[in-house]
Amino acid sequence: MIFSRVVLFSLLVASLLFSLSASNGAEQASTGxxxxxxxxxxxSKCFQCHGEKMWKDLKQDRRKWEGVLYRMVGxxxxxxxxxxxxxxxxxxxxxxxxxxxxxxxx
Amino acid sequence: xxxxxxxxxxxxxxxxxxxxGLTKAGVSLAAAESILKSLTxxxxxxxxxxxxxxxxxxxxxxxxxxxxxxxxxxxxxxxxGNSASSDASFYEALVDRPQLKYILTPHxxxxxxxAAGYVKASGEPTLVMQxxxxxxxxxxxxxxxxxxEQTPVVYYSYRSDATRRSGRDGFEEVANQEQVVQPLTKxxxxxxxxxxxxxxxxxxxxAAWTPPYGPTYASWHTDFIDETVRTEIISHxxxxxxxxxxxxxKEVERAAKLLVEAKSxxxxxxxxxxxxxxxxxxxxxxxxxxxxxTQVRQVFCNFPESHSxxxxxxxxxxxxxxxxxxxxxxxxxxxxxxQHGSPAPIVPxxxxxxxxxxDSWSMGNVITTEAPLVADVGYGxxxxxxxxxxxxxxxxxxxxxxxSEEVRKFTEQAKVLRxxxxxxxxxxxxxxxxxxxxxxxxxxxxxxxxxVHEAGxxxxxxxxxxxxxxxxxxFYYGAHxxxxxxxxxxxxxxxxxxxxICLVGDGSxxxxxxxxxxxxxxxxxxxxxVYNNHAYAGPHSRAVEHVAGGRMVQTGQFVHxxxxxxxxxxxxxxKGFGVEGEAAESPGQLKEALVRARRATQDGRPYLxxxxxxxxxxxxxxxxxxxxIRIAQTRTRKV
Numbered sequence: 001m002i003f004s005r006v007v008l009f010s011l012l013v014a015s016l017l018f019s020l021s022a023s024n025g026a027e028q029a030s031t032g033x034x035x036x037x038x039x040x041x042x043x044s045k046c047f048q049c050h051g052e053k054m055w056k057d058l059k060q061d062r063r064k065w066e067g068v069l070y071r072m073v074g075x076x077x078x079x080x081x082x083x084x085x086x087x088x089x090x091x092x093x094x095x096x097x098x099x100x101x102x103x104x105x106x
Numbered sequence: 107x108x109x110x111x112x113x114x115x116x117x118x119x120x121x122x123x124x125x126x127g128l129t130k131a132g133v134s135l136a137a138a139e140s141i142l143k144s145l146t147x148x149x150x151x152x153x154x155x156x157x158x159x160x161x162x163x164x165x166x167x168x169x170x171x172x173x174x175x176x177x178x179x180x181x182x183x184x185x186x187g188n189s190a191s192s193d194a195s196f197y198e199a200l201v202d203r204p205q206l207k208y209i210l211t212p213h214x215x216x217x218x219x220x221a222a223g224y225v226k227a228s229g230e231p232t233l234v235m236q237x238x239x240x241x242x243x244x245x246x247x248x249x250x251x252x253x254x255e256q257t258p259v260v261y262y263s264y265r266s267d268a269t270r271r272s273g274r275d276g277f278e279e280v281a282n283q284e285q286v287v288q289p290l291t292k293x294x295x296x297x298x299x300x301x302x303x304x305x306x307x308x309x310x311x312x313a314a315w316t317p318p319y320g321p322t323y324a325s326w327h328t329d330f331i332d333e334t335v336r337t338e339i340i341s342h343x344x345x346x347x348x349x350x351x352x353x354x355x356k357e358v359e360r361a362a363k364l365l366v367e368a369k370s371x372x373x374x375x376x377x378x379x380x381x382x383x384x385x386x387x388x389x390x391x392x393x394x395x396x397x398x399x400t401q402v403r404q405v406f407c408n409f410p411e412s413h414s415x416x417x418x419x420x421x422x423x424x425x426x427x428x429x430x431x432x433x434x435x436x437x438x439x440x441x442x443x444x445q446h447g448s449p450a451p452i453v454p455x456x457x458x459x460x461x462x463x464x465d466s467w468s469m470g471n472v473i474t475t476e477a478p479l480v481a482d483v484g485y486g487x488x489x490x491x492x493x494x495x496x497x498x499x500x501x502x503x504x505x506x507x508x509x510s511e512e513v514r515k516f517t518e519q520a521k522v523l524r525x526x527x528x529x530x531x532x533x534x535x536x537x538x539x540x541x542x543x544x545x546x547x548x549x550x551x552x553x554x555x556x557x558v559h560e561a562g563x564x565x566x567x568x569x570x571x572x573x574x575x576x577x578x579x580x581f582y583y584g585a586h587x588x589x590x591x592x593x594x595x596x597x598x599x600x601x602x603x604x605x606x607i608c609l610v611g612d613g614s615x616x617x618x619x620x621x622x623x624x625x626x627x628x629x630x631x632x633x634x635x636v637y638n639n640h641a642y643a644g645p646h647s648r649a650v651e652h653v654a655g656g657r658m659v660q661t662g663q664f665v666h667x668x669x670x671x672x673x674x675x676x677x678x679x680x681k682g683f684g685v686e687g688e689a690a691e692s693p694g695q696l697k698e699a700l701v702r703a704r705r706a707t708q709d710g711r712p713y714l715x716x717x718x719x720x721x722x723x724x725x726x727x728x729x730x731x732x733x734x735i736r737i738a739q740t741r742t743r744k745v
Contacts, residue, residue, distance in 0.1 A: 053654030
């Protein structure tokens, strides 16, 4: 059940990312991050310590992004499981192995 | 003649002057020398009487023996050193002074780390000695750490002999040796005469142990140590300025007012609290104000992490990166150096800042200060607590209670969120997750264990440090690597009745494993856990972030970070130094290894676990590329 919700959510995010990448290219070019659920969380929780550069090279799937986020918990990040899932989906969609063109601009 | 004798005995004329006077009066030189000899017991008795005040004594012997005597008078029990033939007269003096124990360390770096660990854990003085400049150069990395961490370690190394060789660019000689260490020390001095060895040494201890603490350096020419000297030996108590000062009362009033009127106050704690044994006072002030507490990078954990006002360390660049509290209007720093890793001040300009520290030099350098309280933090907190009590009304008390409750709600939630660490999808995998390794060691550690941490950039969670009788942390603030194993050995020497666990990265470990030999020789039962991911993982990730999208990531060619091919075997290294150990790759193996480690240490033997940890982060291949530098195949002669 949880899995299917995650899949649905991923699809929703992916479609959002795609439509946004087509319509909002100029904005993306300035940040490299498309507007979708999870972006705001990422900006507020991760950009305290990390610049945007590091995301661009880390192309990996959802499980691996989830692993990265939980490692940040070990470094003091205070996120709920739901927040971690949202960010993992966002990152896997925008910064997954197949996602360069869909979610980011170079 | 009577007049001459009187003048000599009251020291108004010298020995030579006395002889000259006698010969002038017609006494033969032989007779004059005989008279002089007959007076020697009277002179010595007089000098002994003069040195009678408690804590001051007159000593005659070699410079080396005077050095040993002064160390004893300065309160030193252990000296850490590496062999130096020019210090033979000092070693000779140790034979009949068993109260001064010499610990031979096979490399000066870990030896100096061991000394620093001993000082930090015992609060007692010690001396590190090296062979001339060549040994000093090895120790200077740890001198840097001591300087950054403000650890009062006294260093000594000799110079070339003054009378025959000095200044000729001779063997192992460098010009102005004592000046080389000046940027890393509070005091650096070359004794000008052999009889000034004790004075130079005691001044080095005085400077090191007068707040703010820091390392010092003493040196002298090698021939001084063999000379016979008559000199004073003075106990440390007689020269210690006991500089524990109270803050300016006006600034205390100002600070108290700021705190009670603050809407969103924050306390930052630091190592001066641990050193002054004043953590309980910081707890009291925080509770009175209902003030959340945090810490920026330090050596020790300076506040109980289980306390409901502890909101966690600042992981980001400053106060603003804390999840809670937000919009801090007043921040008080109690004893933290506030080392800046980025251009923005840790406490933003808009926040009113109270700085309570004994180190006036660093105050105001980066962060503007509303109320500077230059003081011993213990005294400063006493005064501040009294001042706050004096102006606290019922309404302020209520406000503080409400704020405490708000902070408690956050910390309860934070505790739950931190516990999620075990939800990592790789939690049960092998090689181990670094977080799993940390978690298991935390489950295993005694309630009052001391954790010496030099394990790279791992997050140190799950331990619940509590400097008020619980687990303690000794972190590698200075970051000159190779300190962890030596520090752990020194900590165990100082606190033999507490479990000491050394967490060290593989990169850090191979900078300083020689202290394992000391653990074996001195029977220091420390558990060393190596986080072995066969890589410099921190430099890897930071380099990738620095040149994101660059050629390194595209090609997988990272020249600077992979330590495999061949893999280093830390168990073999440990065995070479006389320490048992084993490798562990899975959570199950780790748990079993920890059981064996406990058994070994209970029996008095150190133990090492070479924990195989997975590499995480950007751009790590399964079998990372290594630069194709293979010389054997390029040879034209197979020799």
